Amino acid sequence: MWPVVDGRGRPARIMGMGWRLDGDEHPEAIRAEQEKFLLMLANVTDFAFIFIDTEGHVTRWSHGAERIFGYREDEVVGLPAALIFTPEDRERGMPEAELGRAITEGRAEDERWHLRKDGSRFWASGALRSVRDEAGNLRFFVKILRDLTERKLMADRMEQLNAELEQQLAQRTTELLAISRELEAFSYSVSHDLRAPLRAIDGFSHALLEDYFHTLDEEGRKHLDRVRTASQRMAQLIDDLLHLSRVTRSEMQREQVNLSEIAWQVAENLYAAQPERQVEFIVAPHVTAYGDARLLKVLLEQLLGNAWKFTRKVDQTRIEFIATEADGKRAYCIRDNGAGFDMVYAGKLFQPFQRLHGITEFEGTGIGLAIAQRIVARHGGHIWAEGAVGGGAMFCFTLS
Structure with a gap:
């Protein structure tokens, strides 16, 4: 087994998380500590431990280094540690730069390609640490590498x-x-x-x-x-x-949109088109959402227009626009007391040309709710409907 020494052959030992160079005090204790440390290194083969003197030459080479690099210890001791770097990195002066960082900062870390004895390359994560004595004098370096190819x-x-x-x-x-x-x-x-x-x-x-x-x-x-x-x-x-x-x-331009204002605008247009109708419109105040203002207006036109159409045969018509919570998300709902629909056919509502009422009963082409669904989908949301025949309907949607 090889001792842990500095470039002058003096023993060193680990103190906590750092290194300290010892003199000749308590040689037996130092020797026992060295043996434990060396035993640990001998059993660690996933990592390469390379000891380097202050001139940049290899002084010790662990079993893990032998396995990873392919060199025996007697082949590399005394050679420049730069031999493990690729020719390109050597030309760029990377070995010297790494030693310089370890001297000034105490530690230099990197991930780069390294060179094996057979000329093959492998990718490794490495850390080079400088070791100083109690007086702060630089004694040697320790480089630890792990193959991450x-x-x-x-x-x-x-x-x-x-x-x-x-x-x-x-x-x-x-x-x-x-x-x-x-x-x-x-x-x-x-x-x-x-x-x-x-x-x-x-x-x-x-x-x-x-x-x-x-x-x-x-x-x-x-x-x-x-x-x-x-x-x-x-x-x-x-x-x-x-x-x-x-x-x-169409291209979307997202912004903060006041849905309450849009709902009132749509309601006023519906009233203007059929002033003879008596409809109670209830719009929750200050309801906002983040999305494309133009598309969200089209969405509310389709849903509120749908409610307006299917409440035509109701004497005391009531249409509401509210905001609520659904599965932890903000949901926006249009509720009416109109004709409603059978929930058995709810899955067909948002498909183009699918109608649950006859053309003679309620006008339309069956495209409006498909448009609403496309707009909600473009906003990353979800739309659904609840209703009962003769009991009105509620359409709700979320936006991402």
Whole structure:
């Protein structure tokens, strides 16, 4: 077994967390302490312990160092400790810089590539500590290394995979943007091409009703009314589909939004459109949320408009906008006392074109709640509905 000594051959021992150089006092106690320490080093093979003199030469080389580097102790003692560094690091003066930091700061730590005897490289985490005597004089250094090549290779592989994924994502995003632009152009083209004949159908039907009103019998006039109604509904459906498409693609600009103010604005617009209706609107004050103001206004227009529509047959109509808590999150709810719905079909509510009421009973294209769901999803939230047939409905949503 080899003793722990400084560059002058004088024994050293560990004192607490540091090192202290001893003289010849209590040689037996020192020797016993050294033997314990050396026994520990002899059984530690996961770490390399390298003792270096003040000139930067190896003085002692542990069993762990032999296993990791491949050199026997008698092959490296007296050689510069820089031999464990890669040629590039030696050219950059890294061994000397590391010794300099250990001298001035007491300790130098790093993670870098190191060189084995066979020329292969491995990644290691290392710490170089300077050892001084009680007078503060530098005596030697101790370098401790651990082979972390497997972890390094795994980290490099993960970095490579992330880079590849980012590249694929960027490429996919570019492709999706191109597809989106094509779809948008196609949508506008189809919209224009469909609207033109629909306007013609509606216009000529209206002209027939006006010019040949007395010529047509009641049945003929009803047929033309149905043609006009169908063409107008198709035009509305086209508009709603384009609206749904824009909601999905539009760029979001998040900010603090006063939902109470928006709810009142929507209510006033609904009153203006149908002033004959007597509706009690209750809006909780100072309800705010963080999101895209334009999209959140569309969301409330869809949900409050939905409540307005399905309370049409109720004498004492009541519509509420409130804020509450749901599963530990802030939730915003629109509650009404209208027609309601069967909870068995709740899953269909937010799907496009899904209607739980007949077109003759309540107007609409079945797109509004799908638009609401898309807006909530874009805000990272969740939307759900509760109701009962004839017992009203409540639509709630959260935002991230």
